[in-house]
Amino acid sequence: MENIRIQDDLYNYVNGAWLETTVIPNDRPTTGGFADLDVDVEKTMRAELEDMIAKNTYPNDCLKNACKLYSAAIDVKRRKREGIRPALPALKRIEKLNTVADLNRHLKDFALDGMPLPFSFSIEPDMKNTDAKLLYLQGPSTILPDTTYYKPEMEQQKTALLGMWQNMVKAVLAKTRLSEEEQNAYIADAIAFDAVIAGIVKSSEEWSEYTKVYNIISMRKAVSALKPLKFSKLCKDLFGEAPAKLSIADPRFLDNFGKLFNEDTFVQYKHWAYINLLLSCCSLLSEELRDLGSSYRRALTGVAQMPCVEKFAYRLAAGTYSEPMGIYYGDKYFGQAAKADVVEMVKEIIETYKTRVAKNDFLDPATKDKAVLKLSTMKIKMGYPDKAEAIYDKLVFDENASLLTIVSTLQRIKREDDNAKFYAPVDHNKWAMPGHMVNACYDPTSNDITFPAAILQAPFYSIKQTRSQNLGGIGAVIGHEISHAFDNNGAAYDEHGNMNNWWTKKDRANFKAKTKAMIKEFEGIVLPAGPVNATLTVSENIADNGGMAVTLDIMSRMKGASFEEYFVNWAKVWCMKAKPEYEQLLLNVDVHGPHILRANMPPRNFPQWYDTFGVTKKDKMYIAPNKRVVIW
Numbered sequence: 212m213e214n215i216r217i218q219d220d221l222y223n224y225v226n227g228a229w230l231e232t233t234v235i236p237n238d239r240p241t242t243g244g245f246a247d248l249d250v251d252v253e254k255t256m257r258a259e260l261e262d263m264i265a266k267n268t269y270p271n272d273c274l275k276n277a278c279k280l281y282s283a284a285i286d287v288k289r290r291k292r293e294g295i296r297p298a299l300p301a302l303k304r305i306e307k308l309n310t311v312a313d314l315n316r317h318l319k320d321f322a323l324d325g326m327p328l329p330f331s332f333s334i335e336p337d338m339k340n341t342d343a344k345l346l347y348l349q350g351p352s353t354i355l356p357d358t359t360y361y362k363p364e365m366e367q368q369k370t371a372l373l374g375m376w377q378n379m380v381k382a383v384l385a386k387t388r389l390s391e392e393e394q395n396a397y398i399a400d401a402i403a404f405d406a407v408i409a410g411i412v413k414s415s416e417e418w419s420e421y422t423k424v425y426n427i428i429s430m431r432k433a434v435s436a437l438k439p440l441k442f443s444k445l446c447k448d449l450f451g452e453a454p455a456k457l458s459i460a461d462p463r464f465l466d467n468f469g470k471l472f473n474e475d476t477f478v479q480y481k482h483w484a485y486i487n488l489l490l491s492c493c494s495l496l497s498e499e500l501r502d503l504g505s506s507y508r509r510a511l512t513g514v515a516q517m518p519c520v521e522k523f524a525y526r527l528a529a530g531t532y533s534e535p536m537g538i539y540y541g542d543k544y545f546g547q548a549a550k551a552d553v554v555e556m557v558k559e560i561i562e563t564y565k566t567r568v569a570k571n572d573f574l575d576p577a578t579k580d581k582a583v584l585k586l587s588t589m590k591i592k593m594g595y596p597d598k599a600e601a602i603y604d605k606l607v608f609d610e611n612a613s614l615l616t617i618v619s620t621l622q623r624i625k626r627e628d629d630n631a632k633f634y635a636p637v638d639h640n641k642w643a644m645p646g647h648m649v650n651a652c653y654d655p656t657s658n659d660i661t662f663p664a665a666i667l668q669a670p671f672y673s674i675k676q677t678r679s680q681n682l683g684g685i686g687a688v689i690g691h692e693i694s695h696a697f698d699n700n701g702a703a704y705d706e707h708g709n710m711n712n713w714w715t716k717k718d719r720a721n722f723k724a725k726t727k728a729m730i731k732e733f734e735g736i737v738l739p740a741g742p743v744n745a746t747l748t749v750s751e752n753i754a755d756n757g758g759m760a761v762t763l764d765i766m767s768r769m770k771g772a773s774f775e776e777y778f779v780n781w782a783k784v785w786c787m788k789a790k791p792e793y794e795q796l797l798l799n800v801d802v803h804g805p806h807i808l809r810a811n812m813p814p815r816n817f818p819q820w821y822d823t824f825g826v827t828k829k830d831k832m833y834i835a836p837n838k839r840v841v842i843w
């Protein structure tokens with residue numbers, strides 16, 4: 212590793228020694244950077260819950276319930292004793308279905324209980340009127356991680372993965388009362404049903420253009436396409452009244468629904484649903500079933516061992532009571548001083564962004580004004596919310612029930628609550644991420660950015676780090692999230708979060724050309740795990756580039772700025788070692804590029820990179836000035 216020069220490979224220069232010696236834990240697909248912070252948060256919060264339980268004192272009822280759920284989940288003896296039994300009533304509900312009419316009779320409860328249906332839907336803001344909600348309809352997910360795996364050129368991988376899936380299902384079905392013959396028939400039917408789904412639903416690359424999920428159709432049209440299912444009645448049962456219109460997120464799916472689901476394919480559906488339901492229950496049954504039921508996913512991500520029962524119990528509790536947990540974490544571990552400091556940084560970055568937009572050379576003044584307006588109205592959610600949403604108070608359960616029953620009950624309460632609010636205005640104060648999550652996001656339909664407390668730590672951010680380091684860490688990430696307001700997707704939404712074209716034709720064409728240039732910059736790159744999909748990752752690559760542009764701008768005006776510290780910390784935050792299987796999976800499904808590219812691609816577009824390290828034509832991290840891409 213000593214031979215690596217920063218001019219050739221920033222990522223390995225900074226992280227190489229670590230990458231060589233670090234071992235990925237057996238129960239995780241990655242280690243380093245984000246994953247390390249996540250492990251720390253998990254350790255901290257798990258100890259907190261265990262402490263509350265030991266002392267039998269709780270800061271509030273929500274955390275008391277979270278602790279109760281944690282205790283129910285770590286009770287392995289009880290789960291072992293019960294075996295598959297807690298799942299039998301739900302499986303029976305599927306077994307009892309003989310015709311489509313039977314399913315129609317139970318459709319409402321199937322939807323409320325999250326039973327597998329031949330379609331799925333979500334309630335999201337109406338992209339053209341984001342104060343109101345809209346139903347977005349789409350197909351079920353496929354067994355393989357993406358539709359591309361079903362293409363002839365992926366035949367080998369497809370066979371291998373489906374084989375692994377079948378082995379898992381066989382082992383799980385053996386725990387039921389089905390005969391071996393029935394088990395085989397169920398599996399064959401599920402695979403046949405899945406093959407049809409794979410042929411009619413979107414790929415990850417198609418989903419990455421999220422403006423394309425907005426395709427308004429009338430309820431009448433949806434009802435006719437979803438026949439023989441009684442969709443309008445289902446909506447009436449769930450929302451009190453069926454909406455007049457909805458969005459079909461995946462039009463190809465709806466057009467072909469008749470091919471997937473009809474009286475003739477009903478048995479296939481039934482067996483597919485049976486297996487899917489059973490698999491979704493596994494993690495809440497015995498440890499043996501939790502292990503079996505996660506084997507396919509683990510094979511896909513290269514994880515040898517499932518997380519221990521304490522980690523599993525913690526994740527279940529933290530996921531179910533996420534907002535109260537995040538508030539507790541934020542309150543205790545993220546100080547007000549740090550919050551004020553980071554908010555200041557965000558404001559400065561937004562102001563700098565405005566100046567950059569005003570100076571930019573490919574937009575008309577009217578379009579620039581609109582972009583600046585979008586920046587001026589952008590809302591900042593920093594750390595954690597003041598108060599958890601009311602729904603968390605409603606998440607109560609009977610401690611004597613099985614873990615599966617407890618979780619099913621809680622999920623149904625959540626769904627009922629969401630459905631009851633279908634006609635209520637969108638709550639833009641809602642937080643997209645809880646305080647203990649190591650992540651950040653931009654929401655185009657609210658025009659807001661969220662930075663949970665958990666990401667506001669070193670190497671991203673620390674009061675103890677230099678300002679240059681913080682700008683190369685959290686600063687560039689803040690700039691990244693802001694840039695999502697202006698990436699190839701975000702650019703379609705206005706300052707209120709409505710999908711609304713605020714661009715002139717000419718500006719739009721210029722922007723498209725720049726987007727293409729960004730795709731070109733990543734095209735043809737092949738890593739040891741496989742080729743990079745430049746189209747799938749373009750919005751994230753635009754955001755990384757924008758985040759770097761705006762923070763380098765601040766650095767250039769800053770007294771005592773160290774560009775070396777900036778770039779080194781930038782490379783540090785992307786430090787990650789992953790299982791090869793997981794790297795392959797991400798290349799196929801993740802809109803984010805591989806970390807080595809996130810570290811090494813953006814710098815080479817900026818003069819500061821060349822000036823700081825004397826990078827020239829002879830170095831690997833050089834690109835000719837006319838090929839450099841800077842959009843924002």
Ligand SMILES: [Zn+2]
Pocket residue numbers: 691692695751754
């Ligand atoms: Zn992003």
